[in-house]
Amino acid sequence: MAEGDTLARARLRLAPVLDGQLVTEFWTRKLRGHRPRSGQRIEQVRSVGKHLLIDFDKNLTLETHLGMNGSWRVYPDRQLARNDRKRFDPYLKVLIATDAGYALCFRAPTIKTFIRGNEEGALARLGPDLCDPAFDLDEILRRVARMPETTELIDVLLNQSVACGVGNIYKSETLHIQKHDPFLTIGDVTEQDIKDLFNKAAELLQRNSVDGKQRRSITPQKGFFVYERFRKPCLRCDTPISRSYRGTNSRSTYWCPTCQPKKVASNHAR
Ligand SMILES: [Zn+2]
The missing domain is CATH 3.20.190.10 (MutM-like, N-terminal)
Known part of the structure; x- marks a missing residue:
């Protein structure tokens, strides 16, 4: 893909x-x-x-x-x-x-x-290119600020006019790593959360952009944490992975309901 x-x-x-x-x-x-x-x-x-x-x-x-x-x-x-x-x-x-x-x-x-x-x-x-190590995070934040606060994080990450490069795989994987429920909205999270999300997505994309290898490496085992792992055990906690087709264009989203709780995380010490 x-x-x-x-x-x-x-x-x-x-x-x-x-x-x-x-x-x-x-x-x-x-x-x-x-x-x-x-x-x-x-x-x-x-x-x-x-x-x-x-x-x-x-x-x-x-x-x-x-x-x-x-x-x-x-x-x-x-x-x-x-x-x-x-x-x-x-x-x-x-x-x-x-x-x-x-x-x-x-x-x-x-x-x-x-x-x-x-x-x-x-x-x-197109928004700033996350595959470019010099991407402009402030410009991304300005573009996020122009979106309705009710926009879900899945649609923020996929919106190429906010930042470009993230597709369906990186969307689910980034939200899992950052421990956000995928259906939280912009209004549910802090500006720091948004920064951390795009920084993590950029890190993953850039790590996989550097040579000609075909296989993406996200987990230490070079697979995915949640993407296309519906009903399989979460690699961190064994909870079965959930899947939904909510959001723009009904693209699939995968997440762990335990690691990515619905309530807003108040602990930013991660
Ligand atoms: Zn989990």
């Missing part, structure tokens, strides 16, 4: 093949916007939250949003790229070739280009 760390890792894989290179072949299926051309130079690859951005010269940027199943793969070798292109043809969305190798994007639901400076929609509204 594509959360901010997935895109940060994709950027690390793509950069050696794309950064500073001339495009020798560009192919895409169903692109919205101007089309990059062979001979154009790629300035850099960026990841911002859940968006992967490839900056071409002439201010043109290709944006891919990977959704649930999308991926970028890199091939140093022409034959390997050709083999996968044939094998997975119905799923291929973008192919970019340079002298340094091939980058193929599969199954991405959104592929479009825009002129830099004209970002619109979700990309224009």
Whole structure:
């Protein structure tokens, strides 16, 4: 699943093949916007939250949003790229070739280009990127302060215009680590709680953004505390993990009712 760390890792894989290179072949299926051309130079690859951005010269940027199943793969070798292109043809969305190798994007639901400076929609509204070690926590707090106090913490964390990068996995895991019931609202917690939540989410995302490894590591055993562990025993207290589909877009939330009590925690000494 594509959360901010997935895109940060994709950027690390793509950069050696794309950064500073001339495009020798560009192919895409169903692109919205101007089309990059062979001979154009790629300035850099960026990841911002859940968006992967490839900056071409002439201010043109290709944006891919990977959704649930999308991926970028890199091939140093022409034959390997050709083999996968044939094998997975119905799923291929973008192919970019340079002298340094091939980058193929599969199954991405959104592929479009825009002129830099004209970002619109979700990309224009994105909050600070939690995968960036220099993210601006004060700006996040300003954005939280503009939300209704009745907004539940699950929807604060998932709202990419507050801070970007957190998806469904990190949402449940962060709330568990910070010992908050997921359905507490902004009005139920302190500003320090909000700070701690975003700092913890950023720490988890950045820890999983640093190299090409595919598997996320949240618990010491490299699994998850609560995500997709419905009815399994909590790793801390053995209580069966709960699940709910409350909140915007009815996304799943997992939590431990014992470790994450409904009442507001008054003890901040953790
Ligand atoms: Zn527990």
